[in-house]
Amino acid sequence: MSPRAPLVADAHRPREGGADRQAVQVAVGVLIRPDGSFLLTSRPPGKVYAGYWEFPGGKLEPGETVEVALRRELREEIGVEIGPVHPWRVEHVDYPHALVQLNFCKVHEWSGTLHMHEGQQYAWEQLPVRSAPVLPGTVPVLEWLSAERGVGWKP
């Protein structure tokens, strides 16, 4: 099966790194509470798409697996130690600033108290989400969750 074509964000803007740039690997956590609510965080000031809402996570460092990177990112960014990591979906997004491969993982167990170490905001969300705007690469995840839950919702 051929890989799905990347989602293209801000198509009118030039692509940094040219057309054949390598995908940057990103580990992303979908933290889900027993009542089905899930955690969204806002991108910190100073980063691309600052203020946009996303699932917490970040880029893999050299030699890291997705799981190792996710554990590190969630410890660093939101102050929790996560339990089992369940790989869920992979998505490519072609942004002006980078081509990214988003490795979404579900997480149902964690310890520690949420603490936003980078000045983010957070929200435990249900569908349809109230937080806005949502990062382009995050929108499909909300559609997948809607489909899984049988909730008719389009952004």
Ligand SMILES: Nc1nc2c([nH]c(=O)n2[C@@H]2O[C@H](COP(=O)(O)OP(=O)(O)OP(=O)(O)O)[C@@H](O)[C@H]2O)c(=O)[nH]1
């Ligand atoms: N964490 C996260 N990143 C996402 C999501 N959707 C999405 O397109 N991305 C993209 O994936 C990339 C993640 O990079 P990042 O800047 O958050 O990673 P990082 O924390 O390692 O940043 P830094 O080390 O550059 O400061 C960004 O290009 C971001 O736009 C999402 O739901 N969560």
